[in-house]
Amino acid sequence: MKPNTWFALCGLSSFAAAQAVTYQNLTSANVRVDTGQTGPAVEEVHYYYDQWPIGLAISKQGRIFVCYTRGTYAYTLGEVTNTTAETPYPNLALNTPPGGLSTTFNGIPFGSSSNNTFISVQALYVAPDDTLWVLDTGRPSTNETEMLTMPYAQPGGPKLVAINLTNNSISATYTFPASVHYPDSYMNDLRFDMRPNVTASGKGICYIVDSSNEGRTGFIMLDLGTGESWRQLTQHPSTLRTFEDVPSYQGIPFYQRSPGLPLTNNQEGLDGAELSLYGDVMYYSPLTGDYVYSIETQYLRANPANDTLATQRASNNVKNLGQRGGNANGFSGDSNGAVYMLMPEQNAIYNYNTTTLQAEAFVRDPRIIWPDSSNVGFDGYIYFNINQLPYQPDWNNGTDLRQYPGVILRAKLPNNGTKSTVLGA
Numbered sequence: 001m002k003p004n005t006w007f008a009l010c011g012l013s014s015f016a017a018a019q020a021v022t023y024q025n026l027t028s029a030n031v032r033v034d035t036g037q038t039g040p041a042v043e044e045v046h047y048y049y050d051q052w053p054i055g056l057a058i059s060k061q062g063r064i065f066v067c068y069t070r071g072t073y074a075y076t077l078g079e080v081t082n083t084t085a086e087t088p089y090p091n092l093a094l095n096t097p098p099g100g101l102s103t104t105f106n107g108i109p110f111g112s113s114s115n116n117t118f119i120s121v122q123a124l125y126v127a128p129d130d131t132l133w134v135l136d137t138g139r140p141s142t143n144e145t146e147m148l149t150m151p152y153a154q155p156g157g158p159k160l161v162a163i164n165l166t167n168n169s170i171s172a173t174y175t176f177p178a179s180v181h182y183p184d185s186y187m188n189d190l191r192f193d194m195r196p197n198v199t200a201s202g203k204g205i206c207y208i209v210d211s212s213n214e215g216r217t218g219f220i221m222l223d224l225g226t227g228e229s230w231r232q233l234t235q236h237p238s239t240l241r242t243f244e245d246v247p248s249y250q251g252i253p254f255y256q257r258s259p260g261l262p263l264t265n266n267q268e269g270l271d272g273a274e275l276s277l278y279g280d281v282m283y284y285s286p287l288t289g290d291y292v293y294s295i296e297t298q299y300l301r302a303n304p305a306n307d308t309l310a311t312q313r314a315s316n317n318v319k320n321l322g323q324r325g326g327n328a329n330g331f332s333g334d335s336n337g338a339v340y341m342l343m344p345e346q347n348a349i350y351n352y353n354t355t356t357l358q359a360e361a362f363v364r365d366p367r368i369i370w371p372d373s374s375n376v377g378f379d380g381y382i383y384f385n386i387n388q389l390p391y392q393p394d395w396n397n398g399t400d401l402r403q404y405p406g407v408i409l410r411a412k413l414p415n416n417g418t419k420s421t422v423l424g425a
């Protein structure tokens with residue numbers, strides 16, 4: 001029976017019915033097949049059995065921190081304790097906002113405004129001084145199977161928190177005014193440049209991507225010395241979603257089927273971002289597009305509050321670097337200046353080579369079923385989460401098609417690549 005006939009008999013969408021591809025010899029004719037593999041060996045590091053992960057970061061000592069966006073999960077920030085288990089980090093109390101994850105005003109849901117507990121953590125970063133940086137969106141799902149009910153953010157909830165890994169205690173917390181982090185913003189990833197000369201305060205800067213599905217995408221910059229924050233490239237075409245993008249996962253065209261809504265497409269904007277080796281260029285792209293863009297970071301660092309032309313100047317200095325061969329979500333960099341891009345359509349990680357001006361294949365493996373967030377460790381491996389996101393219920397009309405375990409995979413970087421410490425971050 002042809003697979004599509006089977007899908008029709010089951011009454012399922014072709015995407016919903018599709019399972020991961022398998023590779024086998026179908027005939028004795030020795031027909032050439034796609035092995036699904038390219039590049040270095042992919043190793044399995046950790047298995048998730050309790051909660052589906054999103055971000056991860058590896059410390060100098062090899063401690064693995066993971067985070068989970070949540071609605072009903074018990075915790076949103078965790079540490080891997082053995083190959084099959086994680087535990088709330090730093091403890092369960094800091095993962096438990098008083099009054100719950102969200103609230104309602106006049107029937108409209110809002111995330112918690114708690115600025116000293118974790119609500120829904122999206123991304124993590126470990127700096128060379130062994131500080132764990134935690135990015136909390138403040139926007140939990142109010143129903144794990146129904147992301148549609150993702151509430152707006154209240155000031156206080158969306159935050160950047162620094163944790164000292166030596167004594168596991170919070171050393172700094174930064175929140176954002178509603179004029180910088182909009183109620184419909186969604187902070188998706190973060191990068192740092194800690195060198196004293198990048199800000200007037202001398203304490204470094206954090207670059208945050210706002211992937212807002214509601215559409216006010218862009219970069220948020222935070223001066224770590226003054227706590228001041230500002231935006232650039234808000235709704236610039238290079239940060240917006242591609243209208244009606246239809247990617248393919250495991251060979252199946254993907255449309256978004258959310259419970260109670262008409263058929264639509266993924267609406268996510270700016271997602272992947274990585275700094276050049278010396279911090280002078282930011283490479284980036286929206287999730288739902290094939291183009292790579294860049295901008296010199298001086299234009300992102302310019303605060304519009306101090307320069308009325310800063311917004312125009314940033315907008316005018318975006319470069320389109322051409323297509324890379326598919327959609328990408330998270331980026332990672334290494335000590336060789338590689339710009340690794342996670343490629344969910346190709347079950348792969350590509351590298352945008354800034355010398356050849358081309359995307360290059362780095363690694364591909366059939367186990368890479370939606371790579372989501374990667375982190376280059378101090379040990380010369382790139383670590384990445386596999387969370388089967390296209391199979392989640394809120395993209396499949398309420399049916400959870402994911403199968404535990406989720407996985408942390410890793411691959412050895414080429415040319416002795418390892419975590420870059422040039423930017424002190």
Ligand SMILES: *[C@@H]1O[C@H](CO)[C@@H](O)[C@H](O)[C@H]1NC(C)=O
Nearest residue numbers: 023024025026028029030031
């Ligand atoms: C498929 O065929 C190739 C070439 O004959 C052979 O090397 C390989 O072992 C076969 N694989 C399986 C799963 O039978």
Ligand SMILES: *[C@@H]1O[C@H](CO)[C@@H](O)[C@H](O)[C@H]1NC(C)=O
Nearest residue numbers: 080081082083084085086087
């Ligand atoms: C991992 O930790 C969990 C929770 O503490 C425990 O139940 C499990 O037995 C441990 N597994 C191994 C292989 O040590």
Ligand SMILES: *[C@@H]1O[C@H](CO)[C@@H](O)[C@H](O)[C@H]1NC(C)=O
Nearest residue numbers: 072142143144145146259398
């Ligand atoms: C979440 O939404 C689903 C689908 O609408 C519904 O079946 C379920 O009862 C809801 N769960 C909670 C905890 O509200």
Ligand SMILES: *[C@@H]1O[C@H](CO)[C@@H](O)[C@H](O)[C@H]1NC(C)=O
Nearest residue numbers: 129130131164165166167171
């Ligand atoms: C972290 O805490 C330890 C122990 O109190 C301290 O020695 C170290 O300087 C702190 N690290 C940073 C980056 O502040």
Ligand SMILES: *[C@@H]1O[C@H](CO)[C@@H](O)[C@H](O)[C@H]1NC(C)=O
Nearest residue numbers: 164165166167168169170171
């Ligand atoms: C952790 O270390 C920092 C920096 O040395 C210090 O300020 C803080 O009090 C320490 N916290 C705990 C719980 O020991």
Ligand SMILES: *[C@@H]1O[C@H](CO)[C@@H](O)[C@H](O)[C@H]1NC(C)=O
Nearest residue numbers: 114115116156173174175176
């Ligand atoms: C956290 O909230 C408290 C109480 O509203 C406030 O005093 C404090 O300044 C806030 N901290 C940050 C970093 O926003």
Ligand SMILES: *[C@@H]1O[C@H](CO)[C@@H](O)[C@H](O)[C@H]1NC(C)=O
Nearest residue numbers: 195196197198199278280298
């Ligand atoms: C900061 O200093 C480094 C040298 O330490 C230099 O290469 C870099 O261009 C400077 N950055 C800025 C923004 O001035």
Ligand SMILES: *[C@@H]1O[C@H](CO)[C@@H](O)[C@H](O)[C@H]1NC(C)=O
Nearest residue numbers: 257258259260261262263397
């Ligand atoms: C979701 O399921 C409901 C109930 O079966 C159906 O009426 C609706 O058309 C489905 N939505 C999509 C986008 O497939």
Ligand SMILES: *[C@@H]1O[C@H](CO)[C@@H](O)[C@H](O)[C@H]1NC(C)=O
Nearest residue numbers: 200201228303304305306307
């Ligand atoms: C930029 O403007 C803000 C708001 O007016 C002010 O607080 C800050 O000190 C200014 N920064 C610089 C570097 O001038």
Ligand SMILES: *[C@@H]1O[C@H](CO)[C@@H](O)[C@H](O)[C@H]1NC(C)=O
Nearest residue numbers: 336337338339351353355356
């Ligand atoms: C980019 O390509 C050049 C020329 O082929 C090569 O030498 C270099 O290693 C590549 N860089 C990265 C970071 O892959």
Ligand SMILES: *[C@@H]1O[C@H](CO)[C@@H](O)[C@H](O)[C@H]1NC(C)=O
Nearest residue numbers: 336380413414415416417418
């Ligand atoms: C990697 O490092 C090893 C040990 O320092 C060295 O022998 C080797 O030449 C390096 N390889 C490359 C490609 O740089």
